[in-house]
């Protein structure tokens with residue numbers, strides 16, 4: 001029975017699982033529950049969220065606005081690293097978990113809690129990310145995962161909810177499991193579990209489908225300073241606002257829909273659908289800015305670092321020393337990445353159509369085939385003679 005003093009801080013979304021978890025933590029372990037929600041761009045009504053948690057039995061409910069922090073400390077480095085897991089997934093959900101974990105730990109300290117809790121199942125990546133992030137930041141805190149522990153069917157969960165007067169959504173809940181923040185929206189489950197079935201139009205919320213694409217494309221200009229987008233169409237804005245604005249316009253043109261067969265850290269292959277209009281557009285623009293301002297050898301080496309970064313983020317190692325070292329490397333690379341990039345958004349694509357920079361490494365007098373050519377083509381003969389020497393040696397010694 002309740003030893004009333006023990007406190008747990010629960011990452012609360014307002015959905016059925018974490019609502020039931022409030023009651024379950026009280027009844028099962030006798031915890032006092034602090035419900036913590038972090039707004040990463042998708043919290044519509046913080047007051048209603050808090051009221052719901054308190055009505056279910058939480059002793060306190062807190063909503064933190066994490067948008068600026070998410071943009072500055074998580075999305076900025078991800079953009080520097082053009083981070084895409086398995087070359088496609090921009091890692092929206094994966095990037096949010098360590099930030100939420102950081103706030104869970106801070107709240108645990110504030111409320112004198114001995115544990116934190118989250119609503120992840122036992123089959124996904126998110127449990128790993130929460131548990132490992134908390135272990136990295138506060139190894140003394142216990143982590144409770146009610147949904148992983150209770151292992152109920154949907155029916156059992158509903159029955160528990162009804163028995164405890166926990167509000168169950170009146171309408172049929174979305175047949176999908178959805179997680180969304182500034183960087184993207186992740187959609188799983190339902191008919192998507194059959195990888196042969198095309199994602200129904202109804203699973204998308206942020207991007208227009210082919211039927212709804214405006215006939216006319218739309219051009220945008222993004223300005224980068226030190227690898228960070230600071231202006232959209234010449235207007236300066238806070239990064240979190242810029243990301244929302246880019247997502248809005250790119251989504252209208254259907255940019256950023258992804259349908260992947262993904263490898264989870266826990267060894268399961270899984271069908272994952274994403275819409276990430278802002279992330280896809282911004283990574284495309286950022287790559288264009290880098291191509292103009294960074295030298296060839298750095299671009300090539302950085303591509304390997306990007307791959308490692310995507311894996312450390314995906315695998316829940318955000319607070320580990322490897323990620324810290326990768327971020328230091330990336331920050332160093334971004335100093336000259338200052339450019340304007342023009343993109344055409346049309347028919348599901350964000351296409352780079354122009355780029356310029358005062359720090360450009362592009363030299364028109366070297367590249368031109370027209371007037372004013374300053375490239376020493378005669379020197380190319382000597383360069384090629386020496387460059388090709390090893391090939392001659394191989395041909396002579398080994399033949400073809």
Ligand code: ARG
Nearest residue numbers: 093094125177178179186272
């Ligand atoms: N597979 C993605 C990831 O591991 C998305 C997870 C989505 N989570 C969710 N609760 N729907 O990051």
